[in-house]
Amino acid sequence: MSALLEKSFFDRPVVAVARDLIGANLLFAGAGGRIVEVEAYDPTDPASHSFRGPTPRNRVMFGPPGHAYVYKIYGIHYCLNFVCQPGSAILIRALEPLEGLDIMRARRGGLADRQLCSGPGKLAQALGIDLEHDGLALDAPPFAISAAEGAHPIATGPRIGITKGAETPWRFVLAGSRFLSRPMAKVQPDL
Template sequence: MKAKPTLHSAIDFNAASDIVARRLIGAIVTFDGVGGRIVETEAYDREDPASHTFSGLTPRNAVMFGPSAHAYVYRSYGIHWCLNFVCREEGHGAGVLIRAIEPLVGLDLMRERRGLEPIKLLCSGPGRLAQALGITHKQNGMSLLEAPFCVEAPDDAVDIVSGPRIGISKAMDVPWRFGLARSRFVSKPFPSSS
């Protein structure tokens, strides 16, 4: 019997969501060989009114209450799939929304999936990112530590900016949106004072 290849991440997902969200900036994520550098994330925690887990365990959010380092994929506004990385200890209910990546590998396939050419628009936003990577609900609950996912910690320290999360109606002032400073691939510019 052939062993399934395991791709290990140097990122510790067993930490608070805002810490993991920072750790992921500059990391490389690929799904089935397509992906790039994470340049924007948002943290969500069970005590956070904006989190899907705030009201407790449901069939929709069950993955977030499971073990860390797994994908939580949900549909936003009934249109776009969104990719989240589960963190903290099992049963807590926390995760990190991957908001944008800088496309690095599989650009032709990303362009085909998205139906457009400009590289900046391929993965700048959670819905665009999921479409470009081919992420759907089929990946909900998959391990981030095994193929077809691969998450690699950044090689060097990165400059991180932060600000309020976007696209939510609760806890809007919580500064749990993180980005790679000066990246042109983020979904929305960060305040200059961050």
């Protein structure tokens, strides 16, 4: 098991951090697994919550790097992000479930492992994350995030579910993973 990531890991350009998170291990209170899908957002990006500056909801995005930004979407689901440099964050979209399988299955209604964490809302539900956890530090419990070990083939493509900035290819996935929220429509190897 490699060392836990420190806040300085996140104090870099958001796209570089996003690439490095593919293959990293994310645990929240003992439940989680390998990160296989993320998306990057930055303040110059019309799809980003930070595009129009700080608001009560997104204030954590403008705080120090290495904290969790959690928000509610469509009145029902929660999404987990990692804050990088000011106004930048990475949406964690899918995990390969590895730890705490029993509790994650229970939270997700007994669904199959492929469906436990294959989407941002599902992942937050499986890990038990909600608005109470907005702003928590990522380098201390209940978070435990360790760096990827070895090489991971990364594919890139357009982000999912957005209407503005839809062409920006800031979705990063572990190529060929069975645990993605959706397959990469057109596999583009990362360069």
